[in-house]
Amino acid sequence: MIESSLDATRTAYDAIAVLYADLFRNALDEAPLDRAIIGAFADxxxxxxxxxxxxxxxxxxNTAYLNSLGVPAFGIDLSPTMIELARKEFPDLRFEEGSMTALDLADGAVGxxxxxxxxIHLPPEELPAVFAEFGRVLAPGGHLLLGFFTTDDEAxxxxxxxxxxxxxxxxxSIDHVADxxxxxxxxxxARMRREPGENERFLHGRLLVRRPAE
Structure with missing residues (x-):
């Protein structure tokens, strides 16, 4: 199931990559709370x-924004068209095609x-394996920041x-992502839930976690 899901996601984002890039190029400029938590992550x-x-x-x-904050960041995406656009827009940065379900990174390779x-596009049953992959590639003491659409307390x-x-x-739900x-x-x-902004439909969740130092 995961391969068919990945194929569908790759194809869908390839098809709208140019429009997506135009729409979200300056998204952080209008999102002070998002800039704040990404900034805290960078710190x-x-x-x-x-x-x-x-x-x-x-x-x-976002890769470029992290680099502007003094963090040596690189990007990985499932969509080859997205990667092509990223390389054109930010030629000094590193971008690679790949999937978070099987990262081509060594154990403990990133901070x-x-x-x-x-x-958000992963089938729920695949999430535990993806989180295990996050933990595998993080160095001891390294941090993971997640952004996602979330649910209310009554869901x-x-x-x-x-x-x-x-x-x-x-x-x-934020509790589920934390689990x-x-x-x-x-x-x-840390965790944060913010209300939908103008022209947004859903609550937004942010969760910051770390791999314990060994």
Whole structure:
């Protein structure tokens, strides 16, 4: 099932890559809370000096933003068209095609991982294996920051499919994402839930976790 899901996601994002890049090029400019938590993540990972992997980087704006904060970040995305656009837009940065389900990275290779709305397209049953992969590639003491669409406190299920404009996607409760991280041996540092902004439909969740130092 995971391969067919990945193929569908890759094809869908290839088809809208140019439009997506135009729409979200300056998204962080209008999102002060998002800039704040990504900035805090950068402050935490910068002293370690390790690289940061932006997983599901799309056309690369968040990768570039991390680099502007003094963090040596590189991007990985499932969509070859997204990677092509990222390389054109940010030629001095590193971008690679790949999947977070099987990262071509050594154990403990990175000091940080940013997964910004990239876990929402994964079938819920595949998430534990993906979180194990996050934990595998993080160096001891490294941090993982996740952004995703979330649910309210009254939601009957921890994962809820919704009609995403690109391809199948899920809203995830923050508690559920925290449980997935805990199952991968990661420790919660902070969480945030913000209300939908103008022209947004859903609550947004952010979870910051770390791999314990050994």
């Amino acid at each position: 935490l990972v910068r002293p370690g000096g390790g690289q940061v992997a932006d997983l599901g980087c799309g056309p690369g704006p 940080g991982v940013l997964a910004w709305y990239s876990i 009957p299920h921890p994962t809820e499919p919704f009609d995403h404009k690109v391809t199948t996607a899920y809203r995830l 997935l991280a805990r199952g991968a041996g990661l420790v919660e540092v």
